Amino acid sequence: MATRVKYDEASIIEQLHKQETCRTAFGRVIEHYSEQLYWHIRRLVIDHDDANDVLQNTFIKAWTNIDNFRGDAKLSTWLYKIAINESITFINKKKVQNNISLDEDDSFLVNSLEADKYFDGDEAQVKLQKAIATLPEKQRLVFNMRYYDEMKYEEMSEILGTSVGALKASYHHALKKIETFFENND
Amino acid sequence: MKTENSKILEQLGKDPGFKVPENFFNDFNAKLIDSLPEVKITEEEKPTLWVRVRPFIYMAAMFAGVWLMMNIFSLGKSSATGEQRAANISAGVTVEKNADDLIDYGAISDYDIMTYEDSVEMEIANDRLQ
Secondary structure, three states: OOOOOOOOHHHHHHHHOOOOOHHHHHHHHHHHHHHHHHHHHHHHHOOHHHHHHHHHHHHHHHHHOHHHOOOOOOHHHHHHHHHHHHHHHHHHHHHHHOOOOOOOOOHHHHOOHHHOOOEOOOHHHHHHHHHHHOOOHHHHHHHHHHHHOOOOHHHHHHHHOOOHHHHHHHHHHHHHHHHHHHHHOO | OOOOOOHHHHHHOOOOOEOOOOOHHHHHHHHHHHHOOOOOOOOOOOOOHHHHHHHHHHHHHHHHHHHHHHHHHHHHHHHHHHHHHHHHHHOOOOHHHHHHHHHHOOOOOHHHHHHHHHHHHHHHHHHHHO
16 A cells, blocks of 8 residues: 655755656645645636646646745745736636626626536525626635635735735725625625 | 624635536646656755855955964064164164163153253262262
C-alpha cells in the first residue's frame, strides 16, 4: 500500500527550485490545491467546463512561471492571484464573444445555470448565484472568498492587494446588495 | 461569521449546488501532471565558504592596513626625533638652545625665568662676597 507523504510547503518550495525535483513537487502542489482552487474558480465562472479550463490554465501559468516564484509570499496566495486573474480574463473573453460590454455585470454567466448537468441547486440557490453575479467584480471576489471559502481578511488582503478595512466594507456592501436583490425579486 | 451574514444567507447555507463529474479531481490531477511542459529552473548557487567569509576578511585586512600605517607613521616620527637628538648632540647644541625651546613651547613660564635669574644673581653675588 502506498503511503501518503505529508504536504510540507517549505520543503515543496525548496524542491520547486531544483531542476530534478521541481516536476514531482509541482505534482504535489496540484494535488494539494486543485480542489480548493477549482471551487473558487467555479464560483466565478459558474460553468463546470469553463472552471476546468481556467483551473488548467492557472496551473500551466504557475508552472511556466515557477522560476519567478521565490517563496516570498505563500504558495496559496500566489496561486489564488493567478486563478483570479485567469478567471477575470476568461469572463472578459466570454463577454466579448457574447457581444456584452465589459462594463456590464457577470449575470449572463448564470443564465444557463439551471440547464447545467453539474448543478443540482434549487431555485433559491440559483437566485443567490444571480445576486452574486450582479455584484461588482471586487465585491464578488470578496464575497466568495469570505462567505464560501471562509478566508481571513488578512489573507484576502494579501491576495487582492486591498486593505483589511476596505475588504470588510466591500463584504458589507455585497451583503446589502444581495439582500436588496432578494427583496426586489421576491 | 454568523453575526456578519444576513438571515437570507443563513437560510440558504453554504452549498451553492455545484457538482463535478465522478473522480474529477483525481483524473484532472493525473492528466495535468502528465501534460506539464518542460521548464528550465535557474537554480540558486549555494555561496562557497570563501564568498561567505570574504567581506569579513576584507574588513580585517582594511583594519590591519590602517593599524600598520599608523604604526609605521609613529615609528618614523619617533626615529626622526631620535636622529634629531643625536644630530643635536653631535652639533653641540647648548643648554641655552634647549632652554629656549622650553620657553618657546611654553614649558617654562616668565615667573620661572625670573626666579631662576634671581637665584643665579644671588649665587654670583655670594661668590663675589666670598
